[in-house]
Amino acid sequence: MDSRTAAHVLAxxxxxxxxxxxxxxxxxxxxKAARAVQRLAADDLRPLLRSGALAATPGVGPATLGVITDLIETGESSYLxxxxxxxxxxxxxxxxIPGLGIPRIQKIHEALGISTVAELEAAALDGRIAALPRFSAKTAASILAAVGKSRASGDRRRIAEALVEAEGHLELVRAHPDVVEATVAGSVRRHLEVVSDVDIVATCREGTDPANVARGFTEGAGIREAHGVGTPSVHLTFVDGTPLHVHCCAAPSCAVATWRATGPDAHVSAVAERLATSGLFVSGDxxxxxxxxxxxxxxxxxLYxxxxxxxxxxxxxxxxxxxxxAEGDALPVLLTASDIRGVLHCHTTYSDGRGTIREMAAAARARGWEYIGISDHSQAAFYAGGLTPDRVLEQHAEIDAVNAELAAPGFRVLKGIEADILADGRIDYSDDILAGFDYVIGSVHSRFKMNEREMTDRVLAALDSPWLTILGHPTGRLLLSRDPYAIDVEAVLDRAAARGVAVEINADPHRLDLDWRYVRGALTRGITIEIGPDAHSERGLDHLRFGVGMARKGWCTAADVLNARGADAVLQFARGRR
Incomplete structure (x- = not known):
C-alpha cells in the first residue's frame, strides 16, 4: 500500500x-492524517508500519492508524x-462544489434523494429545490451557478497545491536510476495562478531509451490510468485524480524539451517562427x-x-x-525573492492570526527579512477579532516593547492595520487613531454584491483618503471559489496612480490579487506594488513566494515593489500621503 492511495482513502x-x-x-x-501520510511519499507503507515509524508519524492517531493497517493488510478499508x-x-x-456546503447538501439529499451533480442540476432547473422549505428561486440559481463554476474549473488547482504536488513528483522522478536530472515545466513553471496538471521533464542517463524510462513511471504505485505508454511522454492519473505528465529525453535534447514543455503553445510557435527565419527548425526535442x-x-x-x-x-x-x-533586448530584470526586505500584511493573535507579535517577528527574522509590519483587522471586522481603539493602543505598546528587544539585531516591527473600506468608502477608525499607524492597508471585506458603479465609487473614495497607504486584495477574488466583485479595475488603478497609493498583490494562494494581467498596466501608470503574504501564522509568511511569482508575471522589478525597500523607505512612502 502506497502513501498516495492511503491518503486518498483517509481523505x-x-x-x-x-x-x-x-x-x-x-x-x-x-x-490531518491524510496530509501526514501523503508527505511520507512511500511506495510501500508496510516497512513503516512494522518499524513503528508510521505510528510515530505526527498526525497519525490510533483510529487513523487502524485504517492504514487495514489497507496494508487487506488492500481496502472496511470502515470506508x-x-x-x-x-x-x-x-x-x-x-x-464550491459554495454548496455540507448542511445544504444534507437537506437536499434528505428531501429529494439527490446524490449526483446531474440530479442536483435537474432539480434546480425544474423548481424542486426552490420549493423546499427555506429555499428559493434565488437559492436554485446560486446552485446552478456553483455547478457551472465547478464544471468550468474541472481538475484545476491553485498554484500552491500544484507546487507541492510538483515537488513530490520531482522526488519520484529523480529517484529513477536512469534519470540524471528532472525539472518542473508547464504552467507550474510559468507560475500561472491556477493550473490543470503538473509537467516534468526528465533527462535520461546516456545510453538509455527515453521511451523505456518513461514506461517505468507508468508502473509505479498509486496510478489509476496511464497514457502514452511506449513513447517518451506519458500522462499519468493517480488514484486521487492528480494528473502528471512526464517527458523523458536525452541530455543533448534537454534544453529544447524543457522549453517546449514549459509552453505555452503560442509562445513556442512564435519562437519557432523566429528560428525559421534564421534557417533553423524545431523538430521534436x-x-x-x-x-x-x-x-x-x-x-x-x-535557444533564444x-x-x-x-x-x-x-x-x-x-x-x-x-x-x-525580447527582440529589442529590452526585457526588465525581474524581481526575485531575495530582493524582498520585509513584509507588511501580517496578522497576529490580536485579531484572527495564530502567532503572537514576537513569534511572527522571530519568524520574519529567520527568513532573513529586515522588518515585519503587523496589520491586524480593524474594528469593523468584528467577526475576525478586529481591534477596538483600546486594543490598538495595547498592541502598539507591545510592538514598542518588542522593538526595544530587537533593536540590537537591527530588526524592526512596524505598526500597521488592515482597515476595512466601509460601504461609503471611508477608512475604518477616526483620524486620530489612523494617525497612530505607520501605514494603513485598506481592504473591502463586506457588501461584495454592490454593482460595479457602487463598488468602484466606494474604492475610489477610499483611495482619496490621505491615510491609505496600500489598497489590499483589490478585486476580492478567491480562486476557484469566488469571482472578483464587480469593479472598474482600470479606474481604480488610475486613481491609485493619481493619489500615490500602492496596490497589493495579495500572496495568499487563494487570492493572488491583484491579478498579474493588471500588474503591468499598474506599473506603466507609475504605481508601486506591495506584495503581502496576508500571513495568519508563521507558516503563512511563506505565501510570499506565490506573490513574487505573480509580480514576475506582471513584469515587476525590485524598484517597483514597496517591500523590496528598507523600513525607512516604507515609512517615508506612507508619510508622503499624509
Whole structure:
C-alpha cells in the first residue's frame, strides 16, 4: 500500500464523516492524517508500519492508524466500505462544489434523494429545490451557478497545491536510476495562478531509451490510468485524480524539451517562427539546420539567442508582448525573492492570526527579512477579532516593547492595520487613531454584491483618503471559489496612480490579487506594488513566494515593489500621503 492511495482513502473517510455530520475534531483528524501520510511519499507503507515509524508519524492517531493497517493488510478499508454503504458516493462529488456546503447538501439529499451533480442540476432547473422549505428561486440559481463554476474549473488547482504536488513528483522522478536530472515545466513553471496538471521533464542517463524510462513511471504505485505508454511522454492519473505528465529525453535534447514543455503553445510557435527565419527548425526535442543536422542547444538562453532574442523568463511567456521586447533586448530584470526586505500584511493573535507579535517577528527574522509590519483587522471586522481603539493602543505598546528587544539585531516591527473600506468608502477608525499607524492597508471585506458603479465609487473614495497607504486584495477574488466583485479595475488603478497609493498583490494562494494581467498596466501608470503574504501564522509568511511569482508575471522589478525597500523607505512612502 502506497502513501498516495492511503491518503486518498483517509481523505474520503473525512469527507464522509463531514457528510454524516460528525464533529469537526473527528473529521479533522482524518484530514490531518491524510496530509501526514501523503508527505511520507512511500511506495510501500508496510516497512513503516512494522518499524513503528508510521505510528510515530505526527498526525497519525490510533483510529487513523487502524485504517492504514487495514489497507496494508487487506488492500481496502472496511470502515470506508461501511460508509459507502450508508451514503451514496456521488455525495462526495456534490461536496466538492464550491459554495454548496455540507448542511445544504444534507437537506437536499434528505428531501429529494439527490446524490449526483446531474440530479442536483435537474432539480434546480425544474423548481424542486426552490420549493423546499427555506429555499428559493434565488437559492436554485446560486446552485446552478456553483455547478457551472465547478464544471468550468474541472481538475484545476491553485498554484500552491500544484507546487507541492510538483515537488513530490520531482522526488519520484529523480529517484529513477536512469534519470540524471528532472525539472518542473508547464504552467507550474510559468507560475500561472491556477493550473490543470503538473509537467516534468526528465533527462535520461546516456545510453538509455527515453521511451523505456518513461514506461517505468507508468508502473509505479498509486496510478489509476496511464497514457502514452511506449513513447517518451506519458500522462499519468493517480488514484486521487492528480494528473502528471512526464517527458523523458536525452541530455543533448534537454534544453529544447524543457522549453517546449514549459509552453505555452503560442509562445513556442512564435519562437519557432523566429528560428525559421534564421534557417533553423524545431523538430521534436531538437533544433535542426536547413540540412537536417541537429544544432547543439546547451540551455534555454542559447535557444533564444539562436532566435535572435533575449532570454524570456518562464513567467513572461504567457504575455505575447515579451516576444517583441525580447527582440529589442529590452526585457526588465525581474524581481526575485531575495530582493524582498520585509513584509507588511501580517496578522497576529490580536485579531484572527495564530502567532503572537514576537513569534511572527522571530519568524520574519529567520527568513532573513529586515522588518515585519503587523496589520491586524480593524474594528469593523468584528467577526475576525478586529481591534477596538483600546486594543490598538495595547498592541502598539507591545510592538514598542518588542522593538526595544530587537533593536540590537537591527530588526524592526512596524505598526500597521488592515482597515476595512466601509460601504461609503471611508477608512475604518477616526483620524486620530489612523494617525497612530505607520501605514494603513485598506481592504473591502463586506457588501461584495454592490454593482460595479457602487463598488468602484466606494474604492475610489477610499483611495482619496490621505491615510491609505496600500489598497489590499483589490478585486476580492478567491480562486476557484469566488469571482472578483464587480469593479472598474482600470479606474481604480488610475486613481491609485493619481493619489500615490500602492496596490497589493495579495500572496495568499487563494487570492493572488491583484491579478498579474493588471500588474503591468499598474506599473506603466507609475504605481508601486506591495506584495503581502496576508500571513495568519508563521507558516503563512511563506505565501510570499506565490506573490513574487505573480509580480514576475506582471513584469515587476525590485524598484517597483514597496517591500523590496528598507523600513525607512516604507515609512517615508506612507508619510508622503499624509
Amino acid at each position: 474520503q473517510i473525512a469527507a464522509y464523516l463531514e457528510l454524516r455530520g460528525e464533529n469537526r475534531f473527528k473529521t479533522g483528524a482524518y484530514e 466500505e461501511r460508509m459507502r454503504a450508508e451514503l451514496p458516493e456521488g455525495l462526495l462529488e456534490l461536496a466538492r 531538437e533544433v535542426h539546420d536547413a540540412g537536417g543536422h541537429a544544432v547543439a542547444v546547451r540551455d534555454e538562453p542559447a 539567442r539562436l532566435a535572435r532574442m533575449a532570454y524570456i523568463a518562464p513567467e513572461l511567456r504567457d504575455d505575447p508582448d515579451a516576444l517583441e521586447i
